[in-house]
Amino acid sequence: MRLVGALVGRFREAAGLTQRELADRVCLHEETIASIEQGRRPLKPDLAQQLDRVLETKGALETAVENMPEIDLIPAWAEQYMDLEREAIALSWFENQVLPGLLQTESYARAVYRSNVRVLSEDEINAQVAARLARQEILHRDVPPNASFIISEATVRDRLGGNDVHAETLRHLRTRADLPGITLQIMPLGRQTHAALAGPFILLETPDHQHLAYTETQRGSQLIIDPNEVSILAQKYAMLRTQALNPEETKGLLDRLLGEQ
16 A cells, blocks of 8 residues: 555656645545555545546556555554544444444443453553544534444443443433434344344445445454445445334433433
């Protein structure tokens, strides 16, 4: 990705264009061009073709993208996803084991990291919790992203961190469910069908309307840029929305769980 980004920068300079001028010609944000040139954002095939036309590079960028090593499509952990999340205009997030990071309280996040294997030091936990809470600022932007969350009922019934943390978490979720731009749905227990048995994933739309997906495993992560693969996950998410409780039913379940505290 750094090599492809460096090529974009070299071709842009050879064409006598600034990052802003190139961004204007392809109808993108200047920051998007900067991120690609720095290797922080993948160059998608359709944009590579467009840049080849604008920069008159005879298909060089398209060829580079087509032949990227697969390892470059699987970044180490979540660093690249975090960059994209900060700028996202839309997020669709399915979780079945733990609450999405954007919906966690400080106490819940601390309980998550204290469950980690290997055991983390208090300094490591404090740093991870602070970083997780800082991510939540995107929900309070002047124009927040449209954010849809589907979470398993098992996740909201688990008492990670203890009874006090559980009660605080339920109150937090109930408050978040009323925020502008947020749609919260719970996938109920006891269903006979489920569209995402293979596990959690996130769909993301960037300011320049690129559609990406992100998944995590026990020991790695993957940023998915292939349009066909992203489409499959988008279809799964659409089906999940029909299978989960609707937002009003979700609020009702949260109210009932709070009443049981």
